[in-house]
Amino acid sequence: MSVTQGHLYVxxxxxxxxxxxxxxxxxxxxxxxxxxxxIDAGPVRLL
Known part of the structure; x- marks a missing residue:
């Protein structure tokens, strides 16, 4: 799964x-x- 430039890829x-x-x-x-x-979101940074 990836979020890039306003799209979710699976x-x-x-x-x-x-x-x-x-x-x-x-x-x-x-x-x-x-x-x-x-999607109306950006990437999520995990710490």
Whole structure:
């Protein structure tokens, strides 16, 4: 997740379907997705 220039970006990467979690078989399928939506906020600084 990322907040940049008034937009929120989120990926759908199918991490849970990679070989390390599926007994050595890669079950990921294209297309992977990147979602963007406008928001009325800026980045949050974590200390």
């Amino acid at each position: 990926t759908s990467n199918q991490l849970h379907r990679q070989a390390a979690y599926q007994n050595g078989q890669d079950l990921r399928r294209y297309p992977y997705a990147l979602f963007r939506t406008p």
